[in-house]
Amino acid sequence: MTGSQPLLDVRQLEVAYHVRGRSLLALRGVEFDIAAGEIFGVVGESGCGKSTLSAALIGLLPANGEITSGSIRLDGRELRGLGRRELRQLRGGQIAMVFQDPLTSLNPTIRIGTQLLDVQRAHLGGQRRRGDLRRRAVEMLTQVGIPDASERFGDYPHQFSGGMRQRIVIAMALLLRPSLLIADEPTSALDATLEAQMIELFKQLRHDFGTAIVFISHDLTVVSQVCDRMMVMYAGQAVEEGDVQSVFREPLHPYTKALLAAVPSRNQRGERLATIPGRVPSLSAPSDGCAFADRCTFVQPVNREREPHYVAWNGRRVRCNIYDPTSGYQSPPRREDVS
Amino acid sequence: MSTSDGGHPLVRLRNVHTRFGAVRAVDGVDLDIRRGEILGLVGESGSGKTTLGRTILRLAPLTSGRIEYDGQDLSDLNRRQLRRLRRRLQIVFQDPHSSLSPRLKVSYLLKEPYTINKVPDDERYTAAELLDMVELSSEQAAKYPHELSGGQARRVGIARALALRPEFLIADEPTAGLDVSAAGAILNLLNDLAGQLRLTYLIITHNVNVVGYLADRIAVMYLGRLAEVGPTASVLDAPAHPYTQALLSAVPQPGEAGTTRRLLIAGEIPSPKNPPPGCRFHTRCPYAEDRSRTEMPELQPVAPGHTVACHYWQKVRDASAVSPAAEKTQGGGGCIPPIDHSSYESPKEDR
Numbered sequence: 001m002t003g004s005q006p007l008l009d010v011r012q013l014e015v016a017y018h019v020r021g022r023s024l025l026a027l028r029g030v031e032f033d034i035a036a037g038e039i040f041g042v043v044g045e046s047g048c049g050k051s052t053l054s055a056a057l058i059g060l061l062p063a064n065g066e067i068t069s070g071s072i073r074l075d076g077r078e079l080r081g082l083g084r085r086e087l088r089q090l091r092g093g094q095i096a097m098v099f100q101d102p103l104t105s106l107n108p109t110i111r112i113g114t115q116l117l118d119v120q121r122a123h124l125g126g127q128r129r130r131g132d133l134r135r136r137a138v139e140m141l142t143q144v145g146i147p148d149a150s151e152r153f154g155d156y157p158h159q160f161s162g163g164m165r166q167r168i169v170i171a172m173a174l175l176l177r178p179s180l181l182i183a184d185e186p187t188s189a190l191d192a193t194l195e196a197q198m199i200e201l202f203k204q205l206r207h208d209f210g211t212a213i214v215f216i217s218h219d220l221t222v223v224s225q226v227c228d229r230m231m232v233m234y235a236g237q238a239v240e241e242g243d244v245q246s247v248f249r250e251p252l253h254p255y256t257k258a259l260l261a262a263v264p265s266r267n268q269r270g271e272r273l274a275t276i277p278g279r280v281p282s283l284s285a286p287s288d289g290c291a292f293a294d295r296c297t298f299v300q301p302v303n304r305e306r307e308p309h310y311v312a313w314n315g316r317r318v319r320c321n322i323y324d325p326t327s328g329y330q331s332p333p334r335r336e337d338v339s
Numbered sequence: 340m341s342t343s344d345g346g347h348p349l350v351r352l353r354n355v356h357t358r359f360g361a362v363r364a365v366d367g368v369d370l371d372i373r374r375g376e377i378l379g380l381v382g383e384s385g386s387g388k389t390t391l392g393r394t395i396l397r398l399a400p401l402t403s404g405r406i407e408y409d410g411q412d413l414s415d416l417n418r419r420q421l422r423r424l425r426r427r428l429q430i431v432f433q434d435p436h437s438s439l440s441p442r443l444k445v446s447y448l449l450k451e452p453y454t455i456n457k458v459p460d461d462e463r464y465t466a467a468e469l470l471d472m473v474e475l476s477s478e479q480a481a482k483y484p485h486e487l488s489g490g491q492a493r494r495v496g497i498a499r500a501l502a503l504r505p506e507f508l509i510a511d512e513p514t515a516g517l518d519v520s521a522a523g524a525i526l527n528l529l530n531d532l533a534g535q536l537r538l539t540y541l542i543i544t545h546n547v548n549v550v551g552y553l554a555d556r557i558a559v560m561y562l563g564r565l566a567e568v569g570p571t572a573s574v575l576d577a578p579a580h581p582y583t584q585a586l587l588s589a590v591p592q593p594g595e596a597g598t599t600r601r602l603l604i605a606g607e608i609p610s611p612k613n614p615p616p617g618c619r620f621h622t623r624c625p626y627a628e629d630r631s632r633t634e635m636p637e638l639q640p641v642a643p644g645h646t647v648a649c650h651y652w653q654k655v656r657d658a659s660a661v662s663p664a665a666e667k668t669q670g671g672g673g674c675i676p677p678i679d680h681s682s683y684e685s686p687k688e689d690r
Binding site: 045046161163164191192193194195196197200218220221258259262263264265266267268269271272273274275276279 | 383384488489514518519520521522523524526527530545546547548549550551552571572575585586587588589590603604605607608
């Protein structure tokens with residue numbers, strides 16, 4: 001990216017889950033960086049490691065999960081190996097999270113106002129007066145589009161609709177002005193028109209607060225609307241990264257090409273949709289070569305033997321032997337063959 | 340597009356209402372489903388689209404109005420006649436894992452419709468035949484539902500619905516919860532089956548792209564009523580209802596990265612317990628005038644086979660051609676549209 005230090009810098013991240021005495025690698029060599037104020041999309045199908053990645057970034061891996069190698073640096077500070085207290089201070093402070101289902105993030109028995117005050121007290125200690133904290137919270141609720149925020153401060157979560165609850169969760173996440181917001185499928189539970197509103201909200205908040213956002217989604221269309229850059233994941237690996245426009249205009253990795261071709265479009269009436277044959281490989285039986293080889297249209301024998309490197313390609317990155325001149329792959333496909 | 344063969348439609352709904360206590364889930368729907376066509380019913384959560392599908396099958400009560408199937412008034416039928424008729428109408432439920440019993444093997448699940456309906460042996464498909472129809476290998480017959488992927492479970496649900504050789508199939512959110520490529524495969528399958536088995540479909544979905552891909556005609560539902568009905572191309576290319584326009588612009592085409600102008604509509608769908616008077620959509624509509632607040636619009640023709648329930652559809656269409664309203668309300672500059680639904684109760688149902 002630019003010469004300055006990235007806000008978030010993830011290098012060679014490897015995460016393993018220990019299951020019945022065995023170690024399954026859920027993430028292998030994931031690398032990316034995010035600049036301040038950037039919206040970075042992470043896409044992939046279920047089981048590709050998206051949620052493991054978000055849990056690893058915020059230090060909330062389940063008890064049997066472990067970062068086995070690599071590094072996660074936020075503003076130059078290594079997060080791997082931080083203790084529980086330090087991580088807790090970081091979460092909600094410098095890093096905040098928004099999940100798919102707002103109900104799991106809000107306590108149903110506590111008024112939303114109280115919850116918004118508690119977040120601030122936990123991080124700011126007793127330095128601020130209640131009136132200040134309340135004013136801050138109401139301002140933030142107004143900013144995310146809660147009407148009559150002051151009057152609704154004492155309402156319980158169930159008194160708000162699904163879209164409003166998600167706005168409240170976002171307000172809570174942004175209260176402490178985090179530099180990084182991790183949003184895991186934040187619009188997936190919402191209807192189309194609410195999703196469109198939420199996309200505009202994320203763009204506006206980035207603009208207002210300069211918050212960088214990791215936007216995790218299975219929905220390519222949403223990612224294309226909200227993100228600046230994106231990364232495609234497959235079987236625990238990053239397989240492609242680039243600015244959103246380029247990835248959509250000219251996907252490099254065969255998996256990205258297949259994913260984009262499979263999205264139904266209302267302009268394709270009566271046409272057959274492209275599908276990806278086969279299934280995501282099991283974590284317990286990783287292949288020697290490329291993880292996508294069995295489902296790939298462009299597969300050659302070399303792909304089953306040689307694990308592809310994550311190579312640079314015109315300012316983007318791609319994990320595919322086709323783009324690696326040292327791989328021995330014969331005659332890269334021309335663009336006409338691909339689309 | 341199907342021919343209407345001059346006769347009666349396969350399903351005819353007239354002024355159909357379904358209420359659950361005070362909730363007006365379906366609130367006066369007139370709709371014909373023609374033999375052999377694929378009709379897409381689109382709407383957001385709370386629009387009543389799933390309830391309408393269930394009402395046609397009499398799985399939800401018909402509070403008032405009339406439903407005819409193949410010329411027969413369903414309310415004239417007694418339980419036995421209704422059960423016989425149900426063999427011709429099948430539904431594929433939204434969540435296959437909750438509609439397939441976890442303790443029964445696929446082979447048993449596929450046989451179950453025959454046992455329940457006491458179908459003679461020579462009219463039965465074998466499990467292998469049914470699995471083949473939905474492009475699954477016969478090995479899947481020995482599995483339990485939890486051993487299937489989401490896409491495979493969906494296919495078993497479809498196979499079960501096909502077992503009784505129905506002529507009319509309701510598919511409720513056939514691709515919800517599936518990954519992109521699995522969803523594409525299910526849509527291809529539904530499309531193929533429609534041709535092979537001469538099925539009539541009602542596809543219920545919130546996803547306009549799914550409907551555009553599959554359907555011959557589209558019906559857009561909002562808060563218990565139909566907003567717009569017409570041939571797919573006509574509705575998608577020249578939507579005449581402001582809600583349809585908003586829905587289409589809210590769901591951009593994949594790949595139109597950041598370039599689309601989206602018409603944002605403010606607020607959320609009001610509660611069906613207390614629907615607004617007049618046009619159901621007026622609380623969120625950029626075109627609403629006094630008449631919208633008092634007089635409920637009926638479906639009126641705007642093009643061949645294309646009807647819309649809006650007093651001002653001409654104005655809406657003219658405006659969308661140059662799209663000043665879209666410029667006015669779209670949030671490209673990053674402003675949040677004003678939200679005012681204080682006068683109506685917000686929906687409080689869990690999603």
